[in-house]
Amino acid sequence: MSVFSFTSPIRRVSQVPAAIQGETAWLRPLGPDEADPLHAVFDAMSPESRYARYLQAVPELTPSMTRTLTAVDGTDHVAWLASIGDRPVGIGRYFKVGPCSAEIAFEVADEFHGLGLGAALLDTVTTVAAVSGIRELQALVLGSNHRSQRLLSLVGLELAPQGGGVLEADGPFHLLEQPRVERPMVVRLALVAPQPVAA
Secondary structure, three states: OEEEEOOHHHHHOOOEEEEEOOEEEEEEEOOOOOHHHHHHHHHOOOHHHHHHHHOOOOOOOOHHHHHHHOOOOOOOEEEEEEEEOOEEEEEEEEEEEEOOEEEEEEEEOHHHOOOOHHHHHHHHHHHHHHHOOOOEEEEEEEOOOHHHHHHHHHOOOOEEEEEOOEEEEEEEOOOOOOOOOOHHHHHHHHOOOOEEEEO
């Protein structure tokens, strides 16, 4: 069995800066099986934020959830990590659900809510999706999650009630009118494929 690993220059050097309120965040692809940043962001989220992200109470990430969320391949499952300093503070991702469609999701550490980090992750992930041939996006959000609803509206997604207090977006999207990241840098970094190494 083979596993994939991003080379160290991607982790140490090849990152995309994003100016958020009062800080600079650095974004890069999350490496396959890279669980530590995932858990760091999760641990920095309140129970309410975890519920908003997973649409259910999630006191901890199970091994099965961790395997699923770190099984990124840069094509069908794309995830980008945002860090401030050496601290992981947010993750944006998409899973392909069809030839030209994908489901997107985001999580941001509570301390960094309202600073523009979600918009930077959204701009990054939708940029990668667009150059990868994704034309439609799906998302599920709580009706009470107004912050995520506003973010999705910025890329043209319309939400409709699904039931149980959940809203669903499913349709074409466009990029943010005002870029929050250097999109050419995002594209260059996204096109660096993971390198297979022996298990």
